[in-house]
Amino acid sequence: MDVQDYLTAIRSGVNVIGVEWQTEVKGAAKWRKHTLTKISRAVAMTGVEYKSLAVNEDKTTGSLPWGEWDQYPYVVTHKGQSYLRIYTVDGSVKTQYFVDGIDVSWDEFAEYLTPSQRDRTRPNGGTLTIKASNVRIVDAPAMAM
Numbered sequence: 001m002d003v004q005d006y007l008t009a010i011r012s013g014v015n016v017i018g019v020e021w022q023t024e025v026k027g028a029a030k031w032r033k034h035t036l037t038k039i040s041r042a043v044a045m046t047g048v049e050y051k052s053l054a055v056n057e058d059k060t061t062g063s064l065p066w067g068e069w070d071q072y073p074y075v076v077t078h079k080g081q082s083y084l085r086i087y088t089v090d091g092s093v094k095t096q097y098f099v100d101g102i103d104v105s106w107d108e109f110a111e112y113l114t115p116s117q118r119d120r121t122r123p124n125g126g127t128l129t130i131k132a133s134n135v136r137i138v139d140a141p142a143m144a145m
Helices: 003-010 106-110
Strands: 015-025 036-046 068-071 075-078 081-088 094-099 102-104 127-131 135-139
Touching: 003 015, 003 068, 003 075, 003 081, 003 135, 094 106
Parallel strands: none
Antiparallel strands: 015 036, 015 135, 036 081, 036 094, 068 075, 075 081, 081 127, 094 102
16 A cells, blocks of 8 residues: 555544555465465554553553654654554454465464464564555454454
């Protein structure tokens, strides 16, 4: 999604939106000939001060771990790419997995991944910084349910 289209869709200030993004995943070396895709949807907030989120109440928050703010607090740039900063609503991230365009379960998808990629303790929500070109839809929160 174009950054300007995103900013127009969310307007300004703090917003609650539905967002969908697609990620092409590089699998384990022996499966590289396959196309691995994840499509995720979530209810998210934009325009929120990270340090002001309730989950960070007793934490010290610093600057971005990478990149620079382009349009604070919505857009981060890094190495010539634009990323959209969102804060997902707990439990709202839903992901579909595809191998060569065929919808598969997580367990089947995981067979194509490296051991570290299979780690289910990796974050699936919270604060996400998503490559702008991967975002497909920004709409009302109901679209993500």
